[in-house]
Amino acid sequence: MSPEKMRRFGYQVIDLLVDHFENLGDQPVGAKLAAKDAAGLSLEAGPPEDGRDPSELLTYLKRDVFPNNLHVDHPRFFAFVPSPGNFVSTMADALASGFNVFVGTWLGGSAAASIELLVIEWLRRFCRLPESAGGLLTSGGSAANLIGLVAARQSVSPAELARGTVYFSDQTHSSVERALLVIGFLPEQCRKLASDAGGRLSLGVLRQAIDADRVDGRRPLCVIANAGTTSTGAVDPIDDLAEFCRNEKLWLHADGAYGAAAVICERGREKLCGLDRVDSLSLDPHKWLFQPFECGCVLVRDRALLHSAFRVTADYLREVHRDSAELNFGDQGIQLTRSFRALKLWLSINTFGMAAFREAVTRGFELAELAERELRNQSGWEIVSPAQMGVVCFRFGADDALPGRLVDAMLHEGYAFLTSTKVKGASCLRLCTINPRTTDAEMIETVKRLDDCARRCSRDAVNGAKRVTFRADSVV
Ligand SMILES: Cc1ncc(COP(=O)(O)O)c(C=O)c1O
Numbered sequence: 001m002s003p004e005k006m007r008r009f010g011y012q013v014i015d016l017l018v019d020h021f022e023n024l025g026d027q028p029v030g031a032k033l034a035a036k037d038a039a040g041l042s043l044e045a046g047p048p049e050d051g052r053d054p055s056e057l058l059t060y061l062k063r064d065v066f067p068n069n070l071h072v073d074h075p076r077f078f079a080f081v082p083s084p085g086n087f088v089s090t091m092a093d094a095l096a097s098g099f100n101v102f103v104g105t106w107l108g109g110s111a112a113a114s115i116e117l118l119v120i121e122w123l124r125r126f127c128r129l130p131e132s133a134g135g136l137l138t139s140g141g142s143a144a145n146l147i148g149l150v151a152a153r154q155s156v157s158p159a160e161l162a163r164g165t166v167y168f169s170d171q172t173h174s175s176v177e178r179a180l181l182v183i184g185f186l187p188e189q190c191r192k193l194a195s196d197a198g199g200r201l202s203l204g205v206l207r208q209a210i211d212a213d214r215v216d217g218r219r220p221l222c223v224i225a226n227a228g229t230t231s232t233g234a235v236d237p238i239d240d241l242a243e244f245c246r247n248e249k250l251w252l253h254a255d256g257a258y259g260a261a262a263v264i265c266e267r268g269r270e271k272l273c274g275l276d277r278v279d280s281l282s283l284d285p286h287k288w289l290f291q292p293f294e295c296g297c298v299l300v301r302d303r304a305l306l307h308s309a310f311r312v313t314a315d316y317l318r319e320v321h322r323d324s325a326e327l328n329f330g331d332q333g334i335q336l337t338r339s340f341r342a343l344k345l346w347l348s349i350n351t352f353g354m355a356a357f358r359e360a361v362t363r364g365f366e367l368a369e370l371a372e373r374e375l376r377n378q379s380g381w382e383i384v385s386p387a388q389m390g391v392v393c394f395r396f397g398a399d400d401a402l403p404g405r406l407v408d409a410m411l412h413e414g415y416a417f418l419t420s421t422k423v424k425g426a427s428c429l430r431l432c433t434i435n436p437r438t439t440d441a442e443m444i445e446t447v448k449r450l451d452d453c454a455r456r457c458s459r460d461a462v463n464g465a466k467r468v469t470f471r472a473d474s475v476v
Contacts, residue, residue: 009054016062021087025437028414029077030070041065073292075437076416076446079407081230081258084435085292088351089344093292096340104336106326107319113329116342122349123283123297126264128276134303136332137285137295137341141257144282144298145224146179147310147333151280151300152222152251153183154309160219167191167209168224169201171231176224176255199234199385199423201225203244210248222251227272227281228259231421231430233368233389235259239274246277254278257296259389261288265358267365271389285345288361288390288434295341298333306332360436364390367433367443374447380454384428393421395428396454403427405457406450413453416446 001009033041041064072083102108103116116137124133138144153161166185168176170192180190191209196202201223210220223245225236238254245252254260254275260283262268263275275281280300285291300306311331313321320328330336349357368387375381375394385393396402403420406429411417421430429450433443 009058012055012058016058017087017090020066021090024071024073025075025442027067027071027074029074029411029417031068031414032070032411033068041068070417073435074417075435075439076442077435078431078433078446079417079419081287081432082435083286083293084290084437085286086290086348086352089291089348092344092347096343099340101340101343103338103340103342104330105317105320105328106323107328109340110326112340112342113327115340115346116329117327119342119345119349120297120299122345124299127260127281127283127299128263129278129281129299129301130276132303133299133301134332135297135299135306136329137297137338137345138333139294139335140286140296141173141255141282141284142175142179142296143334144257144284144296145173145176145253145255146182147298147306148253148280148282148300149176149179149222149224150183150309151302151305152253154305155251155279155302156219156221160221163217163219164221165189165191165213165218166222166224167193167201167206167220169193169195169199169226169236171195171199171201171229171234172224172226173230173255173257175257195234197424199229199232201236201241203237203240206241206244210250220248220250222253225252225254225278226259227254227256227275228262228389228391230258231391232385232393232423233259233387233391233432234385235271235389237274238272239277242274242277245279251279252277253280253282255282257282257284258287261285262361262364262389264289264354265361265365267362268389288364289345289357290360290436291344291348295344303332310334361434363436363438364434367435367438368392368431370440370443371431371433371447374444378447378451381451384423384426390434391430391432393423393428393430395426396451397458399458399461400427402454402458402461403429405461406453409453409457410450413449415449416442418446418450 071077073085101112103112106113120135166180166189193201193205193209213220223241225238225241228235242252260281263272282296282298284296286293286295310333329338368390372383372387372392375383380396381394383394407420418429418431420427
């Protein structure tokens with residue numbers, strides 16, 4: 001491509017992105033293609049023999065591809081865990097990709113690795129872990145949990161491992177269970193314990209399970225605490241768990257993929273008391289630190305364990321392993337080829353400053369509280385789990401099928417999107433409010449629309465039920 005063509009295309013891309021950031025709130029929250037319609041995207045079956053004008057392709061992407069996804073960065077996207085990115089980090093990703101920096105080895109990307117080390121040091125200090133702690137940026141929380149659990153496994157002997165058992169609550173994210181299976185724990189070594197009424201891992205229940213396993217000749221190895229569950233934002237009693245694990249010689253991993261970033265603000269720090277005592281921790285900047293995908297992080301109290309768990313040498317890496325003072329991130333985790341993820345965190349934190357980040361995280365707490373107040377002001381709504389860590393769960397009536405119908409109806413309407421979950425076996429709706437760009441007016445309007453929608457859907461359900469009864473009667 002000539003420099004002129006590159007510039008023309010590049011400026012078009014930038015214009016598209018600026019429009020996205022500027023006008024997203026005026027657009028629907030996103031759309032989902034029916035699986036059978038995906039073929040209707042007018043994508044050609046094979047790669048074309050002759051190239052096409054990238055500007056034309058951009059027009060196609062703008063019209064058919066980008067709108068037909070859910071916008072996880074939309075100010076009224078409250079489903080799952082939103083990812084409200086920012087423009088500076090988006091540009092950082094463009095730079096990281098454009099310069100294609102390799103951050104798997106010190107030799108390949110020494111300056112980039114220095115920035116990653118610095119960013120990891122910032123995250124370590126936010127969590128108040130000791131200087132011995134270190135870690136790396138990952139694709140996300142799933143990889144971070146896996147790496148943290150490999151470090152836990154590394155801390156025991158093979159004989160202990162063979163008898164080893166791990167403990168977590170029924171509210172723990174599925175990625176933890178998957179990570180345990182991937183790294184070789186058998187299902188019978190995993191103890192999924194019933195959480196208490198607040199969705200927290202109870203120390204009493206944990207102690208009982210561990211005592212029973214010891215009697216059976218098992219070797220309890222590791223406890224996984226939630227630093228903000230995905231369903232309700234519940235935080236396990238990390239400080240008590242840390243004390244218990246220290247006395248019992250157990251590894252404590254905290255899954256803070258969703259919630260640990262809240263430690264940067266006053267309210268989060270109070271909720272996350274004891275986070276500084278864990279042995280390993282996951283924390284996703286692509287969730288509550290406003291970075292675009294993919295950016296997770298794992299921190300390990302004794303960072304030397306990462307090196308001993310993951311370092312593998314090879315003949316063709318001789319130059320890489322020549323100087324032991326050089327840190328190779330490829331020897332700390334599962335990826336050798338790694339992109340320059342740290343750049344987006346470094347550039348955005350430097351651009352906006354930590355005060356802005358703290359305020360933005362605090363806003364997430366406040367928005368969930370606003371939603372809860374609005375729901376309490378409407379008749380018929382029950383708060384199933386009060387606002388905590390930017391999540392609130394609620395239901396309208398006792399019909400377990402209603403939340404799912406409301407989710408579909410809200411997506412169809414396009415103003416706001418939320419998803420459902422189960423709390424203590426009952427279906428409910430859930431708002432995750434970590435996008436600081438959501439205005440109070442948008443939150444109030446979302447609750448109003450939900451209320452309208454719930455009354456309409458439950459009326460329709462009653463009418464539908466009557467019709468079915470009538471048909472059944474006429475058959476009789
Ligand atoms: C508590 C928790 N842990 C782990 C994960 C997995 O993170 P990722 O999707 O970035 O792999 C999530 C994702 O939402 C989460 O909420």
